[in-house]
Amino acid sequence: MAQHPSWRRIDGPVSVPTMPELPEVETVRRMLEASVIGRTIERVRLSGLRLRGVPHAPGLAAALRARTITTLRRHGKYLLIDLSGGHTIVSHLGMSGRWLFFPGPGSKRLDHVHVRLEFADGSRLWFQDPRRFGMFRLVPSDKLHEDPSLALLGPDPIADPPTGRGLAARARGLSVRAKLFLLDQRRIAGIGNIYASEILHRARVHPARPAGSIRPAEWTRIARETRAVLAEAIERMGTTFSTYRTLSNEPGSYGDQLRVYDRAGEPCRRCAAPVRRIVQGQRSTFYCAACQPLRATRRRRD
């Protein structure tokens, strides 16, 4: 995959696109990797507000201080920031979380910043999250597998690309609907509401199909489109809606590629039938009734 220019080291204030699903978190990971590896935390300021309804652990600031960032990893939508001394920051962007990196010293007035890390050279890394659905926790690195949020996660589809055979095996006998199957982080980690609709549209599988009724050839398409959609979205630095943009940071451009998401009533890009919106699990699903029949039909080519 071609190295995107924005993944190089950044010289201006940096933040990253949302809405955060796997491709957006991977974009964050790559951008931070280019900026913060090897930096040592000198000062820590916390907002004191709860994230995801949970207060910061006592001693969090002290535990972060004097630690050096060694590695940035990702599993699904979780970003893992390894520190010297054997601890790892487990972070999740929730709905509105953002990481911001400022290469130089200075002060900036900004609302909803919950964690401010200042490095020895004056550069700064901030975690901002207006809606506070996000997560920022420090966990012993050797206990990550016991972490309640991480322990149950399914395979990451980038590290461990799904196959039709594998998905079909996991879906055998299940009545859960296709869209909710893809959304369930215990089955596959990283697919959110936008990409679930996109994957099923490209795979031509109706979102309300019971997972156990989906045929092997259809699972093969779902697996292939999962890999393709995620790879293309990462290439384009994710999906960004118009509200989000910063000075030196391009927004993700995958939004231009969306075929059904948020396009209710607009023509399907494949067959021009109007895109439909339904609600599954209290959230919107978008699909094309013509391209994604509710009943499996015989097709010329799969």
Next chain:
DNA sequence: ATCCTATCCTGTAGGC
């Protein structure tokens, strides 16, 4: 096993 609802939150868009 699965479904449903509620919870946590604020910014945005729509109606009037």
Next chain:
DNA sequence: TGCCTACAGGATAGGA
């Protein structure tokens, strides 16, 4: 122009 309300959704707990 401003006020009000509905809506957006990731993870998770609890009840059916």
